[in-house]
Amino acid sequence: MRIYLDHNATTPVHPEVASAMQEMLRENWGNPSSTTAEGAQARRAVDRAREQVAALVGADADEIVFTGSATEANNTALHSVARASDRTRFLSSTIEHPSVDEPLAFLGEQGSQVIQIGVDETGRLDLTSLRLQVDDRTALVAVILANNEIGVVQDIPTLAEIVHRIGAHLHVDATQALGKIPVDVATLGADTLVGSAHKFNGPKGAGFLWARKGVLLTPWIRGGPQEKRRRGGTENTSGIVGLGQAAELARVDLPVRATDSARLRDRLWEGILEGVPGVRRNGSEEHVLPNTLNVEFEGAAGELLLQVLDGEGIAVSAGAACASGSIEPSHVLSAIGRNPEQARGSLRFSTGLRNDEAQIDRVLGLLPGLVARAREVAA
Ligand SMILES: Cc1ncc(COP(=O)(O)O)c(C=O)c1O
Structure with a gap:
């Protein structure tokens, strides 16, 4: 699954x-x-x-x-x-x-x-x-x-x-x-x-x-x-x-959707903070959608992380995209002051219907090892 x-x-x-x-x-x-x-x-x-x-x-x-x-x-x-x-x-x-x-x-x-x-x-x-x-x-x-x-x-x-x-x-x-x-x-x-x-x-x-x-x-x-x-x-x-x-x-389900997606998003962020060194959150933690978590994994190759996660059955998005052979940082991450390398190490996780705790825990189990590998590649 x-x-x-x-x-x-x-x-x-x-x-x-x-x-x-x-x-x-x-x-x-x-x-x-x-x-x-x-x-x-x-x-x-x-x-x-x-x-x-x-x-x-x-x-x-x-x-x-x-x-x-x-x-x-x-x-x-x-x-x-x-x-x-x-x-x-x-x-x-x-x-x-x-x-x-x-x-x-x-x-x-x-x-x-x-x-x-x-x-x-x-x-x-x-x-x-x-x-x-x-x-x-x-x-x-x-x-x-x-x-x-x-x-x-x-x-x-x-x-x-x-x-x-x-x-x-x-x-x-x-x-x-x-x-x-x-x-x-x-x-x-x-x-x-x-x-x-x-x-x-x-x-x-x-x-x-x-x-x-x-x-x-x-x-x-x-x-x-x-x-x-x-x-x-x-x-x-x-x-x-x-x-x-x-x-x-x-409209009808909004309160439940918002609470559920925020609970899972927060579980993910707390788990990342606990299990992966050298991380920081991109963007406001206060004025933010309940389902969105954008994280910089310092010194990691985000494009590789994305690919490996995809291979493990996990879909996320990267903070930099490959355009004409070079890695282009997202204009949003640039606008909040992240440099190209920081943008490259950033991933966006966005939760929604059908996500559950077990899924988040599986991601948390895999991330420390995968981030370490993505850091070696970028080094
Ligand atoms: C903020 C925002 N505006 C507009 C769009 C475009 O939406 P659509 O896919 O319906 O063209 C998107 C989709 O990525 C979006 O995130």
């Missing part, structure tokens, strides 16, 4: 989600835009999913637009604000996901001013710097609610106050937060927010964009009246139903 500790990369599909999707594929295959009975039946399933997703984030259903991924939802949101605003300054943080960084870089190529605000060594956004940089030329501030690599959670309500004081738009990437911590659009004070089903036990290829009423959305994908002309293309109805079912389960 494999031990999957990589839930921030993707999650297994929940059996109830798979059943709902299968039923959709088998029995409810109509086109939601058709005026036939088949169309109406599919439309009802899509409408229900929209309610379920809206309930997860405390929104109204008509504020939810289904997309093919959080990447697409981020693109749509940033593109829409750029189109609607005559301001040309865009701010984000140094620890955003590429699906925010790259559309912003594209706006930069087209003449907008794009500025990344730094974070402190725990990964929290530098609010003093934000206050200095936000001005009346600022169209948008994009901030990741919970970071995918180190799990740091930002103080979005405080950010929202700063951003709105100057009349700018606050975009929040909540992809990693959903299903792990409570996410409520009103409490956060966001203007747009995105999520993705496959990060909370739903299917891949099903994301959503929430936009506060009054935010003008420009479709990123044109060519049809679907999603009230906010996203063209016949709906991925089974994916949408899977997203809806996953959202409902995530």
Whole structure:
């Protein structure tokens, strides 16, 4: 049995989600835009999913637009604000996901001013710097609610106050937060927010964009009246139903999921501290997702550690990736002040459904020996 500790990369599909999707594929295959009975039946399933997703984030259903991924939802949101605003300054943080960084870089190529605000060594956004940089030329501030690599959670309500004081738009990437911590659009004070089903036990290829009423959305994908002309293309109805079912389960089960994943994550960290010398945690220990643990194993070759763990049946992620033959440190670990060697020795463990104590103990049994080997290789 494999031990999957990589839930921030993707999650297994929940059996109830798979059943709902299968039923959709088998029995409810109509086109939601058709005026036939088949169309109406599919439309009802899509409408229900929209309610379920809206309930997860405390929104109204008509504020939810289904997309093919959080990447697409981020693109749509940033593109829409750029189109609607005559301001040309865009701010984000140094620890955003590429699906925010790259559309912003594209706006930069087209003449907008794009500025990344730094974070402190725990990964929290530098609010003093934000206050200095936000001005009346600022169209948008994009901030990741919970970071995918180190799990740091930002103080979005405080950010929202700063951003709105100057009349700018606050975009929040909540992809990693959903299903792990409570996410409520009103409490956060966001203007747009995105999520993705496959990060909370739903299917891949099903994301959503929430936009506060009054935010003008420009479709990123044109060519049809679907999603009230906010996203063209016949709906991925089974994916949408899977997203809806996953959202409902995530909302109802959230307290249990959060407690369980935190208990296992903490057991893992305490065990590592006890059994492996020369370790330190990357990112905030206080403002962090309940399931995420990013650890630097000083002087170890993380890429080797990852491979050997995989060979032992254990899935984790590395803090550095091999790009064009050289080891590229993660931009998130660089942003919190880790040098390339420290990033190379870092691994991310992310717990989730179906993990248990016995699995954590097996990992703890193996790690001291494997880390020692990965240190010899790096030396
Ligand atoms: C924070 C964050 N934003 C966006 C995405 C992109 O999500 P999707 O896979 O739905 O495009 C990810 C996925 O890794 C993520 O972690």
